[in-house]
Amino acid sequence: AQSVSQHNHHVILSEAASLELGCNYSYGGTVNLFWYVQYPGQHLQLLLKYFSGDPLVKGIKGFEAEFIKSKFSFNLRKPSVQWSDTAEYFCAVNAGSSASKIIFGSGTRLSIRP
């Protein structure tokens, strides 16, 4: 069965610091990969997704993620964080078919010190 691991439960950074949040999945076949964000008091919303093609994916608000198939990873990055990036970030995967369920990781809470 597919699963998603986010090893960082809570990350605290200062503004302008660089960010990398880890995401590893377990599934041997083709996958679709997602990062979602939940700002305080708001709905979950999509940051970026990977279906195929260039493994470096650009998302909204300056976020990007790199799919490394050999490492089963899809880490989220941002070169310079802002206070407004304070949120919870979720990695998600589905097993390469639009007809299969999407499984989420446990989330990483990001706190940015102004």
Place this chain on the structure above:
Amino acid sequence: GAGVSQSPSNKVTEKGKDVELRCDPISGHTALYWYRQSLGQGLEFLIYFQGNSAPDKSGLPSDRFSAERTGGSVSTLTIQRTQQEDSAVYLCASSSLVATQYFGPGTRLTVL
């Protein structure tokens, strides 16, 4: 409507009572998901409906949990004989075949 809606937004119930949570997906979306979000636990997959296919119920934690999707649109998640550990935010999401999910605001369930 423009997005996924869920009702009620908050539900407080007594242990042992049954509850029904409703989700109205985005019109035309073939897939509908229910998740449970507990403090510090992330999103726990519960059930997934895709078109007319049999739902994937593999995430339902016990037989007290069930869900229906009528006419390929509205879905109801039912929890029978609620327990305190059922307290959580229940999230619904819908998507078209390209799989990007759109989430509703959730229903916060508190079991006393």
